Amino acid sequence: MKNDIILAGVGGQGILSIAAIIGYAAVKSNLYLKQAEVHGMSQRGGDVQSHLRLSSEEIYSDLIPEGKADMIISVEPMESLRYLPFLHSAGWLITNTEPFVNISNYPDEKDVMAEIRKQPRHVALDAGKMAEEAGSKKSANVVILGAASPFIDIPFEKLEEAIHFLFGKKGEDLVEINLKALRAGREYAQTNK
Amino acid sequence: MNKLLLLGDEAIAQAGIDAGMSGVFAYPGTPSTEITEYVRSSPETKQKGIVATWAANEKTAAEQALGMSYAGKRAMTCMKHVGLNVAADVFLNAAITGANGGLIFVVADDPSMHSSQNEQDSRVYGKFAMVPILEPSNQQEAYDMVHIGFDISEKLQVPVMLRITTRLAHSRAGVARKEARQQNQFKLPEDLKQFILLPAIARKRYQMLLNNQEAFQKLSDESLYNQYFPAEDTSMGIIACGLAYNYLMENYPDRKVPYPVVKVTQYPLPQDHIKKLYDTCDEILVIEEGYPVVEEMMQGFMDRGKKIKGRLDGSLPRTGELNPNLVGKALGIPMPETTQAPDLLTQRPPSLCKGCPHIDSFLGLNEAIAEYGKGRVFSDIGCYTLSALPPYNSINSCVDMGASITMAKGAADAGMTPAVAVIGDSTFTHSGITGLLDAVNDNTNITVVILDNATTGMTGGQPSSAFGKIEGICKGLGVEEDHIKIIKPLKKRHEENTQVFREELAYEGVSVIIPRRECIVTLNKRMRQKFKDKAKSES
Ligand SMILES: Cc1ncc(C[n+]2csc(CCOP(=O)(O)OP(=O)(O)O)c2C)c(N)n1
Ligand code: SF4
Numbered sequence: 001m002k003n004d005i006i007l008a009g010v011g012g013q014g015i016l017s018i019a020a021i022i023g024y025a026a027v028k029s030n031l032y033l034k035q036a037e038v039h040g041m042s043q044r045g046g047d048v049q050s051h052l053r054l055s056s057e058e059i060y061s062d063l064i065p066e067g068k069a070d071m072i073i074s075v076e077p078m079e080s081l082r083y084l085p086f087l088h089s090a091g092w093l094i095t096n097t098e099p100f101v102n103i104s105n106y107p108d109e110k111d112v113m114a115e116i117r118k119q120p121r122h123v124a125l126d127a128g129k130m131a132e133e134a135g136s137k138k139s140a141n142v143v144i145l146g147a148a149s150p151f152i153d154i155p156f157e158k159l160e161e162a163i164h165f166l167f168g169k170k171g172e173d174l175v176e177i178n179l180k181a182l183r184a185g186r187e188y189a190q191t192n193k
Numbered sequence: 194m195n196k197l198l199l200l201g202d203e204a205i206a207q208a209g210i211d212a213g214m215s216g217v218f219a220y221p222g223t224p225s226t227e228i229t230e231y232v233r234s235s236p237e238t239k240q241k242g243i244v245a246t247w248a249a250n251e252k253t254a255a256e257q258a259l260g261m262s263y264a265g266k267r268a269m270t271c272m273k274h275v276g277l278n279v280a281a282d283v284f285l286n287a288a289i290t291g292a293n294g295g296l297i298f299v300v301a302d303d304p305s306m307h308s309s310q311n312e313q314d315s316r317v318y319g320k321f322a323m324v325p326i327l328e329p330s331n332q333q334e335a336y337d338m339v340h341i342g343f344d345i346s347e348k349l350q351v352p353v354m355l356r357i358t359t360r361l362a363h364s365r366a367g368v369a370r371k372e373a374r375q376q377n378q379f380k381l382p383e384d385l386k387q388f389i390l391l392p393a394i395a396r397k398r399y400q401m402l403l404n405n406q407e408a409f410q411k412l413s414d415e416s417l418y419n420q421y422f423p424a425e426d427t428s429m430g431i432i433a434c435g436l437a438y439n440y441l442m443e444n445y446p447d448r449k450v451p452y453p454v455v456k457v458t459q460y461p462l463p464q465d466h467i468k469k470l471y472d473t474c475d476e477i478l479v480i481e482e483g484y485p486v487v488e489e490m491m492q493g494f495m496d497r498g499k500k501i502k503g504r505l506d507g508s509l510p511r512t513g514e515l516n517p518n519l520v521g522k523a524l525g526i527p528m529p530e531t532t533q534a535p536d537l538l539t540q541r542p543p544s545l546c547k548g549c550p551h552i553d554s555f556l557g558l559n560e561a562i563a564e565y566g567k568g569r570v571f572s573d574i575g576c577y578t579l580s581a582l583p584p585y586n587s588i589n590s591c592v593d594m595g596a597s598i599t600m601a602k603g604a605a606d607a608g609m610t611p612a613v614a615v616i617g618d619s620t621f622t623h624s625g626i627t628g629l630l631d632a633v634n635d636n637t638n639i640t641v642v643i644l645d646n647a648t649t650g651m652t653g654g655q656p657s658s659a660f661g662k663i664e665g666i667c668k669g670l671g672v673e674e675d676h677i678k679i680i681k682p683l684k685k686r687h688e689e690n691t692q693v694f695r696e697e698l699a700y701e702g703v704s705v706i707i708p709r710r711e712c713i714v715t716l717n718k719r720m721r722q723k724f725k726d727k728a729k730s731e732s
Contacts, residue, residue: 023198036364040223040308046543061443062364065517067529081538085531107537115535
């Protein structure tokens with residue numbers, strides 16, 4: 001088994017929490033894992049990405065080679081396109097549709113969506129709205145993870161377990177909201193992929 | 194023991210704790226910051242009484258580590274590559290004094306300059322100081338090599354360099370821990386003159402360092418982490434240093450490299466392995482992260498006949514971080530077809546946070562200085578350097594920590610008025626104080642703006658050594674009290690703040706303006722914590 005995942009977003013949007021959830025679930029599933037993060041300058045509102053690699057065999061490179069990623073998981077639509085050179089020709093693009101506009105020359109939203117729809121295998125969803133329905137807009141990143149979960153070769157229960165573990169310290173309410181968010185994202189992907 | 198999922202930086206930190214380190218001394222700098230952060234937040238640090246401290250700069254940090262080594266205990270000092278420029282004096286001289294308790298300089302290089310002014314390669318410094326260098330290829334080796342480094346340092350009484358690069362520092366993987374070792378007892382150096390580098394002693398110590406080179410070489414030759422992997426196809430031999438080994442392996446999914454390979458993780462270079470490779474193969478490809486250090490050594494000044502490939506001959510790019518694709522191309526492996534990112538994609542550069550105090554400072558300064566024209570603001574390194582970008586376009590330099598004040602002084606001495614320096618609070622205590630003293634002593638006409646956001650913002654909000662001390666320091670240096678002005682950078686105070694900037698720009702002499710308001714990020718963090726603590730105490 002091998003999953004090479006590019007996580008994309010803007011500094012401060014919580015892609016590292018997605019990585020932490022998958023990471024915990026992967027370790028509990030006895031998989032090898034490598035996860036390259038971006039720290040430093042770009043975290044101040046710049047574009048950030050994380051290379052997350054899961055495998056049943058030992059992993060060497062911390063970086064995913066271009067053209068080899070099994071999926072791009074993005075919490076921001078334009079950012080999802082930035083990493084297309086990494087995506088395998090049979091890979092999936094899973095992205096939030098809500099733009100994060102902190103630059104003056106953000107492209108036309110419609111054009112961004114058109115580019116996303118050009119991708120033969122994509123799931124695009126308004127994660128913020130779905131997260132709000134689950135109880136907190138802040139869980140948008142977990143909705144996106146839910147939408148990616150059908151393509152990740154880790155049992156879904158392990159992801160749920162990770163949410164229990166990682167959010168447990170912050171209270172049962174938050175665990176429930178995030179579990180709801182995760183399931184909502186998954187359901188969306190399963191019906192719309 | 195269960196594996197821990199750790200960043201390369203964190204693996205080094207955990208290894209320090211497990212290897213009986215008594216102290217870590219550092220100044221923050223990407224990508225090294227998380228080492229000290231991890232030690233500071235680990236519960237074991239408190240239990241074991243380990244000192245984990247943020248120093249004023251890399252030099253003061255490294256000297257504290259050397260002092261701890263003098264006292265017989267294991268110490269680590271951590272910095273980013275350019276931090277070693279600041280600590281170079283102690284680093285090179287510590288190679289001569291030697292160590293007593295184990296001493297490791299952890300230096301994190303930043304090829305591709307993700308968060309740095311340059312991509313200098315610390316192995317050059319290691320060679321310059323003539324000390325052993327360890328260059329782990331993965332998180333587990335990073336962990337292991339801290340243990341090895343301390344052992345070498347104590348056995349051969351020499352400081353050891355542990356060199357990592359951004360990708361290892363900031364990538365996570367499973368790490369197995371070793372059994373924890375006790376800290377050393379306090380123990381003075383056997384020779385109480387060891388650390389006195391007066392010429393007569395220094396010459397002796399220097400000779401000892403030179404004599405020790407053979408032992409360093411032997412350690413490298415015998416290191417289990419420097420490996421020779423034979424293979425059939427001898428049309429090429431490969432030298433892969435540190436992290437580069439991973440990119441090599443990535444290109445062979447069955448993990449069978451057809452060419453003989455030497456994996457280098459310890460310097461001086463393992464002579465036996467390299468000789469054997471050179472003699473066996475028709476040509477050599479050197480894959481290394483950073484400068485073509487090994488490649489140049491292989492090439493030598495006089496061409497010895499065999500072709501050496503790498504960053505110098507164009508097989509790999511001369512600059513920037515490596516990756517599996519670049520290495521694959523150098524190996525002649527066809528790369529998969531890739532989709533281009535669409536043209537509509539725009540850059541998303543980092544920017545000052547919404548509500549950042551620096552914004553109001555620069556808006557005031559911009560307005561006040563407009564009448565003098567552009568090109569008069571020397572800046573320094575920190576979040577505030579982002580004011581170089583639109584919409585502010587406020588500053589004209591960013592060179593090295595502290596250079597704002599001294600460059601402004603030099604320009605003022607050349608006749609520029611006004612000459613302005615903009616420097617953060619942490620940068621000021623790192624390297625700005627001495628420059629300000631120069632300006633006071635010469636009564637130079639400069640205006641120094643010390644942006645006091647009560648933290649080291651750029652690297653994630655470490656405490657600032659300057660906290661609560663800035664006016665006192667300026668006064669102590671001799672800046673006139675009437676020209677030390679504290680303002681609160683807020684939108685609603687824009688007019689009055691701009692007026693303060695105007696007055697001090699017009700003043701002929703050294704003036705200091707201190708815009709003081711906490712960084713929004715640390716403020717929010719503090720508020721959240723307060724809220725949590727309150728909720729806890731109520732329940
Ligand atoms: C010699 C050296 N050490 C460390 C760094 C990394 N570094 C860049 S900016 C900075 C912190 C600046 O803090 P401060 O001056 O308070 O400004 P702020 O980011 O808070 O605005 C650090 C540690 C560096 N570039 N050079
Ligand atoms: S981290 Fe703090 S100092 Fe840096 S840009 Fe944000 S608010 Fe400003």
